[in-house]
Amino acid sequence: MHIGGLQKYSLIDYPGLVSSVVFTAGCNFHCPYCHNPELASPGKNTAKLQCEEVCAFLSKRKNFLDGVVISGGEPTLQPELAEFCKKIKSLGLCLKIDTNGSRPDVIKKIIDRGLADYIAMDIKTDPEAYAPQITDKAIAPAIRETADIILSSGLSHEFRTTCVKPFTCGATIKVIAELIRGADLHAIQHPRTDSVLSCEFFEQEQRFHTEEELRGFRSILAKTVKQAIIR
Numbered sequence: 001m002h003i004g005g006l007q008k009y010s011l012i013d014y015p016g017l018v019s020s021v022v023f024t025a026g027c028n029f030h031c032p033y034c035h036n037p038e039l040a041s042p043g044k045n046t047a048k049l050q051c052e053e054v055c056a057f058l059s060k061r062k063n064f065l066d067g068v069v070i071s072g073g074e075p076t077l078q079p080e081l082a083e084f085c086k087k088i089k090s091l092g093l094c095l096k097i098d099t100n101g102s103r104p105d106v107i108k109k110i111i112d113r114g115l116a117d118y119i120a121m122d123i124k125t126d127p128e129a130y131a132p133q134i135t136d137k138a139i140a141p142a143i144r145e146t147a148d149i150i151l152s153s154g155l156s157h158e159f160r161t162t163c164v165k166p167f168t169c170g171a172t173i174k175v176i177a178e179l180i181r182g183a184d185l186h187a188i189q190h191p192r193t194d195s196v197l198s199c200e201f202f203e204q205e206q207r208f209h210t211e212e213e214l215r216g217f218r219s220i221l222a223k224t225v226k227q228a229i230i231r
Helices: 051-064 081-090 104-112 140-151 170-179 211-222
Strands: 003-010 019-024 067-071 094-099 118-122 156-162 186-189 228-230
Touching (some): 051 081, 081 094, 094 104, 104 140, 118 140, 140 156, 140 170, 170 211, 211 228
Parallel strands (some): 019 067, 067 094
């Protein structure tokens, strides 16, 4: 496991639980508004924690924690992810995984082996529109398959979309709403502008939606999911 960071305590990353957040390094997407650039494209100065070190911390603090979140970067790129999840679950802690949805086979393996309790998936835009600004590959089939796996898993879950132009608009949100029909939760997220992967992205033109537009997006999503919120 290439672990690039550890947040020892969080009250917001795992709904309803006190958690630690483990950040894996490396991502197969290059979202220009990514707010974890050091994890998305790790360099020689990116922190690297040993798996044993993280597990030792979690073991010592397990009586003060409810769960662990594995985020990134993109966790499903880590070959040792399943074994790491197994170690966490052996401590009696709940486990949440954040994913960009690009590797449905890994998510299915984690779910089938009972290694996760909560899955959160980011949906960036219409799956057909990821290339070329988010990824160079045709990723739509994988995005749709991962969403289907999560929806049929029976696990607690959420989907999230950071709403920023040109990736989101009313038509895009309608596509996403249909893709995740029946989901527990969809969170519309404001973009962060500090320490992003592409500093020029927010300088070139207007990227932000108005609050009225975001409320309109939430209304669209509320027709297909159990709960739609704006973060």
